[in-house]
Amino acid sequence: FSDVENKGSVLNLLPAEGTFNVGENIKVDVELNTNGEEVMGAEAVIIYDPKILSVSDKDITAGTLFPAYPIKKIQREGMVRIIGVIADPKQKQYNGKGVLGTINFKAIGRGETTVTIDFVMGATNKSNVVKLGEKESGVNYLKNVVNANFAIN
Numbered sequence: 512f513s514d515v516e517n518k519g520s521v522l523n524l525l526p527a528e529g530t531f532n533v534g535e536n537i538k539v540d541v542e543l544n545t546n547g548e549e550v551m552g553a554e555a556v557i558i559y560d561p562k563i564l565s566v567s568d569k570d571i572t573a574g575t576l577f578p579a580y581p582i583k584k585i586q587r588e589g590m591v592r593i594i595g596v597i598a599d600p601k602q603k604q605y606n607g608k609g610v611l612g613t614i615n616f617k618a619i620g621r622g623e624t625t626v627t628i629d630f631v632m633g634a635t636n637k638s639n640v641v642k643l644g645e646k647e648s649g650v651n652y653l654k655n656v657v658n659a660n661f662a663i664n
Contacts, residue, residue, distance in 0.1 A: 519654030520545045520640040522555055522611070522628050530662045537564070537616040539626060539659060541593060542608065543576060543640070548652060549604035551643040552577065552596035553611055556629040561589045563620040563663055570617075574610040578602065583612055590629075597643075604643055618663045628656035 523542040531537050541555045553576075559566070566585065573580035577595030586592045593612035597604060616626075630638045630653060639651040 518546060518548065520548060520550060520553070520652050521655045521657070522553070522630070522638060522640075522653060523657040524557075524626055524628065524659035526659065527657055528660045530664065531618045532664050533618050533621060535618045537618060537661065539614045539616060541574075541611045541614070541628075543574075543605075543611040544608040545606050545640070546654075547606065548640075549606045549642065550640050550652060551600075551604050552594065553640045553653075554582075554592065554594045554638055555611055556586070556638045557591040557593070557614065558627040558629050559589055559591070559616065560620075560624045563618065563622055563624040564616040564626070564661075565619045566591060566614055566616050570615040572613045572615075574612050576605050576607075576609050576611055580612070600643055618661075621663050624661050624663065626659040626661065628658055630656045 521544045525540045568584045571583045582594040640653040
């Protein structure tokens with residue numbers, strides 16, 4: 512029995528919630544769960560409020576799910592991009608659950624804030640997961656995301 516509706520990858524931000532103080536570091540893992548699918552790459556586009564959270568390129572680290580991480584940087588203020596890929600089609604694709612990348616934010620302002628994975632079902636210009644040989648067809652296998660909510664005191 513397989514539930515076709517639940518097939519597809521999920522990106523989660525961990526921790527999904529927390530309370531922190533101004534000046535504190537907040538380590539956020541971007542977790543990829545392929546839910547049994549074999550994938551050749553994943554892109555996470557993370558949106559955050561730069562008035563409350565601060566991050567620099569050196570605070571963004573690649574995971575170990577893919578052999579290549581061509582992008583792990585601040586795309587623009589308030590947006591981080593992490594892309595992991597298998598560049599060689601002969602290499603085994605990734606299937607499992609693990610950390611795509613880690614962002615070490617610093618709390619710089621008080622308030623409630625949401626760190627969001629920018630995602631629209633089926634869109635390939637936002638967070639997405641691709642399979643070998645199907646990238647050209649523009650299919651995004653990312654089906655769901657779990658964002659994070661933080662309170663900064």
